Amino acid sequence: MNRQELISQVVVTAQQMREIEGRIFAGGMPVAALMEKVAGLIANRIQRELAETNTYSPPTPHLLPHSPLTTPYSPSPRVGILVGPGHNGGDALVVARELYFRGYEVSIYCPFSKLKELTSQHLQYAQSIGIPSYQSIEQLADCHLYVDGLFGFGLERAISDPIATAINQLNEWHKPAISIDLPSGLHTDTGEVLGTAVRATHTLCLGLWKLGLLQDHALDYVGKAELIDFDIPLADIHAILGKLLSIKRIARTTALSTLPLPRPPVTHKYKEGHLLLICGSRRYSGGALLTGLGARASGVGMLSIAVPESLKSIMVAQLPEALIIGCPETESGALAQLQLPENTDLSKFNAIACGPGLTRDASPILQEVLDSTVPLVLDADGLNILADMGTIPTLQKRQAPTVLTPHAGEFKRLFPNISDPNKDRVKAVREAAEQSTAVVLLKGARTAIATPQGIVWLNPESTPALARGGSGDVLTGLLGGLLAQASSKNIPIEDITATAAWWHSQAAILAAQERTELGVDAHTLTQYLLQVLR
Ligand SMILES: NC(=O)C1=CN([C@@H]2O[C@H](COP(=O)(O)OP(=O)(O)OC[C@H]3O[C@@H](n4cnc5c(N)ncnc54)[C@H](O)[C@@H]3O)[C@@H](O)[C@H]2O)[C@@H](O)CC1
Numbered sequence: 001m002n003r004q005e006l007i008s009q010v011v012v013t014a015q016q017m018r019e020i021e022g023r024i025f026a027g028g029m030p031v032a033a034l035m036e037k038v039a040g041l042i043a044n045r046i047q048r049e050l051a052e053t054n055t056y057s058p059p060t061p062h063l064l065p066h067s068p069l070t071t072p073y074s075p076s077p078r079v080g081i082l083v084g085p086g087h088n089g090g091d092a093l094v095v096a097r098e099l100y101f102r103g104y105e106v107s108i109y110c111p112f113s114k115l116k117e118l119t120s121q122h123l124q125y126a127q128s129i130g131i132p133s134y135q136s137i138e139q140l141a142d143c144h145l146y147v148d149g150l151f152g153f154g155l156e157r158a159i160s161d162p163i164a165t166a167i168n169q170l171n172e173w174h175k176p177a178i179s180i181d182l183p184s185g186l187h188t189d190t191g192e193v194l195g196t197a198v199r200a201t202h203t204l205c206l207g208l209w210k211l212g213l214l215q216d217h218a219l220d221y222v223g224k225a226e227l228i229d230f231d232i233p234l235a236d237i238h239a240i241l242g243k244l245l246s247i248k249r250i251a252r253t254t255a256l257s258t259l260p261l262p263r264p265p266v267t268h269k270y271k272e273g274h275l276l277l278i279c280g281s282r283r284y285s286g287g288a289l290l291t292g293l294g295a296r297a298s299g300v301g302m303l304s305i306a307v308p309e310s311l312k313s314i315m316v317a318q319l320p321e322a323l324i325i326g327c328p329e330t331e332s333g334a335l336a337q338l339q340l341p342e343n344t345d346l347s348k349f350n351a352i353a354c355g356p357g358l359t360r361d362a363s364p365i366l367q368e369v370l371d372s373t374v375p376l377v378l379d380a381d382g383l384n385i386l387a388d389m390g391t392i393p394t395l396q397k398r399q400a401p402t403v404l405t406p407h408a409g410e411f412k413r414l415f416p417n418i419s420d421p422n423k424d425r426v427k428a429v430r431e432a433a434e435q436s437t438a439v440v441l442l443k444g445a446r447t448a449i450a451t452p453q454g455i456v457w458l459n460p461e462s463t464p465a466l467a468r469g470g471s472g473d474v475l476t477g478l479l480g481g482l483l484a485q486a487s488s489k490n491i492p493i494e495d496i497t498a499t500a501a502w503w504h505s506q507a508a509i510l511a512a513q514e515r516t517e518l519g520v521d522a523h524t525l526t527q528y529l530l531q532v533l534r
C-alpha cells in the first residue's frame with residue numbers, strides 16, 4: 001500500500017494524534033516550523049477556495065496599508081479569522097498573516113487573554129503588521145468568509161460564554177466558514193457538540209482523519225471535509241497505531257481491489273458463488289424484488305430466491321436468471337417453511353441473505369438458517385426476529401459467520417444493553433460485534449462496520465438520497481451476492497462487507513449527481529451499481 005492509500009484509510013483519536021505529533025517533535029521537528037508548514041498549506045487551500053468562489057473578485061496585489069502607494073482594495077474579499085488560545089489558533093494566525101500578504105482584507109477575532117506562547121507571538125506579529133484584531137465577533141460582521149481556528153483536538157470541555165455566543169452569532173450569519181482541523185466545539189473522537197459548535201461549510205482536517213468527523217451527528221457541522229497531508233512519517237503513524245489499523249476509512253482503491261475481479265479465465269457459475277435469498281411476503285413483495293436486483297448487480301454466479309408461493313410469478317418475470325423457489329406460506333402470506341428443491345440443503349449455498357419483507361410471522365425460518373453452517377446476512381425482519389430470540393446468546397451458538405445490517409432503531413432492539421449508537425456509533429458497533437461475535441454493519445450517513453476482533457471500517461461518503469424505503473434491501477442483496485463470491489476466494493468477510501457498503505453508497509452518489517437527491521429510488525439505485533466500477 002502506498003503512502004496516499006494508507007493516509008486515506010487512517011483514522012485517529014485526539015490522544016493518538018497527540019502521541020504521533022509528540023514523536024515528530026521528539027524527532028527534532030521544531031513546533032514553530034511545523035505550524036508554519038501546516039498553516040501554509042491551509043492558506044494555499046483557502047486562497048484556492050476564495051479564487052474559485054465566484055462571489056469574490058480576485059485579490060488585487062496587496063499593498064501594505066502603511067505604504068504610500070496604498071489604494072483601497074475594496075473588491076478584495078474580507079476574511080474573518082477566529083483565533084483560539086492553543087495551536088489551532090496559532091495555525092489560524094499564520095493563515096491570517098499569509099492571506100493578508102496575498103492581498104486579502106483580514107480581521108482577527110481573539111477574545112482570549114491567555115494564549116500558548118507560539119500563538120501569542122503570532123498574534124503580536126499580526127497586530128504589528130497592521131491586521132486589526134477584536135474581542136467582539138460583531139466587528140467581523142461584514143466578512144465574506146471565516147476561518148475557524150478557535151479549537152482543534154485540544155478542546156477539553158464544553159464551550160462557554162462569551163465564545164459560545166460568538167459561535168452562535170457566526171452560525172446565524174450563514175456565510176462560508178472553513179474550520180481548521182475540525183469545527184470548533186466538536187469532540188474530536190465522538191463528534192458530539194460540546195456546548196455549541198461552528199457550522200462549517202468546509203473542514204480542512206490536518207494530517208490524519210479525526211474520528212469525530214466520521215460520526216453521523218458531526219456531519220451537520222463539518223460541511224465538505226478534506227485532508228491536508230503534511231507529510232507525517234509513516235513510521236510515526238505505525239509506532240502509535242500499529243501495523244494493522246483498528247479503525248479505517250474505506251478507501252476507493254481498497255474497496256475496488258477487494259471485489260472478486262478479475263474472474264479467472266476458466267471458471268463456472270458455481271465457482272462464482274451461489275447465494276440463497278430468503279425474503280418477501282404477500283404484504284412486502286417489493287422488498288424481495290429489490291433484494292434480488294441488488295444480488296443480481298453483485299455478479300454472483302448463481303442466485304436462488306426462496307419466497308412465499310404467491311410471489312413466485314412476479315419474481316420469475318423480473319429476475320429470469322434466478323432460481324425462484326416458491327415455498328408454503330402462512331395465512332398472513334409469510335414464508336411458513338423453506339421447501340428447497342430435492343437433493344438441496346442449506347449447506348449447498350455459499351451464502352444466505354435473509355430478512356427483507358419477511359414479516360415476523362416467518363420466525364421459524366430464522367432458526368433454520370441460524371442452524372446452517374453457511375455465512376449468513378440478516379437484515380430487516382430477520383433482525384427483528386433475532387432480537388426476539390435474544391441476539392447475543394443466539395449468535396454465540398452459531399458456528400458460521402454472521403453479518404447483521406441494522407439501522408440505529410434495529411440496532412437498539414438487537415442490543416438493548418449496549419451503549420447508545422446515537423452518541424458514539426463507533427463505540428456502539430464495536431461493542432455489539434465483540435459481544436455477538438457477528439460482523440455488525442450499522443447503517444447511517446457514515447455506515448460503520450465492526451468485527452468481533454474489534455476492527456472498524458467507516459464509510460467516508462454517502463448521500464441522503466439513500467434515505468428511502470428499499471435502499472437497504474438493495475444493500476442486503478448486493479452484500480449477499482458478494483459474500484457468496486468471497487467465500488471461495490478467501491476474501492475476508494469484513495472486507496467484503498465494507499466494500500458492499502462503499503459500492504452501494506457510491507452508486508447513490510452517482511445517481512444523485514445525475515438525478516438529484518430526490519431521484520434515487522431503490523430500483524434506480526440498482527441500475528447505477530455497475531457504473532461505479534466502470
Ligand atoms: N503544533 C503544531 O505545530 C501543529 C498544530 N496543529 C494544530 O494544533 C491543534 C491542537 O493544538 P492544541 O493542543 O494547542 O489545542 P487547541 O488549539 O485545540 O486548543 C487548546 C487550548 O484551548 C484551551 N481549551 C480547551 N477547551 C476549552 C474550552 N472549552 N474553553 C476555553 N478554552 C479551552 C486549552 O486550555 C488550550 O489552551 C490542532 O487541532 C491543529 O490545529 C497540528 O495539527 C499540526 C501541527
Ligand SMILES: [K+]
Nearest residue numbers: 151180182184
Ligand atoms: K477549528
